Amino acid sequence: MNRHREIHPADARVPAFETWPEPGISGLIGSGPNAGQPVLARRLNWPSRLSKVFVFWLPEETLEWNERGFNLESDTTDAPRRAGEGGLIDYLTTALDVAWSTDLEDFREAEKFWPNSALWRAGDPKE
Numbered sequence: 695m696n697r698h699r700e701i702h703p704a705d706a707r708v709p710a711f712e713t714w715p716e717p718g719i720s721g722l723i724g725s726g727p728n729a730g731q732p733v734l735a736r737r738l739n740w741p742s743r744l745s746k747v748f749v750f751w752l753p754e755e756t757l758e759w760n761e762r763g764f765n766l767e768s769d770t771t772d773a774p775r776r777a778g779e780g781g782l783i784d785y786l787t788t789a790l791d792v793a794w795s796t797d798l799e800d801f802r803e804a805e806k807f808w809p810n811s812a813l814w815r816a817g818d819p820k821e
Contacts, residue, residue: 704780705787709796711746711774718748720804724791726759732804733792735783738771747773750782751808759789 709719718736723729731753738747749771758765772782786792795801 701775702780702782702785703788704775704778705784707787707792707794708780708783709794713796715796715798715801717798717801717805719794719796720801721787721792721794722804723753724793726790728753728757728790732807733786734801734804735772735794747771748783750786751805753807757786757790764789 714735714737716737716739718734721733721735723731723733733753734751735748736751738749749769750766752766752768754768756765756767766782766786770782775781787794
């Protein structure tokens, strides 16, 4: 089973997907070795049933934390779950105390952390 389909406990700090601005949401990691660095959950705006899929942009290619060696790679995808169920975004939020923002200006500011972000956006049909 792909990790992005695993169910994790829901974290109430993850904003409801319906409240996200068009490009996605930004967060700030609150604990661990990457504390203070940004993370993005960027919507993949494909014209299909996959329109609710989002991809993580992380401050490193792979984030690793906890004694079990859990890791999450940039470009990993996730999707909203049914009420009461969580996905990788919930696990990431809980594990690294991520504070999310649905403010578009916060997203654009956090996006500057990745120097090639304009190239990455170029493949997004709605950008």
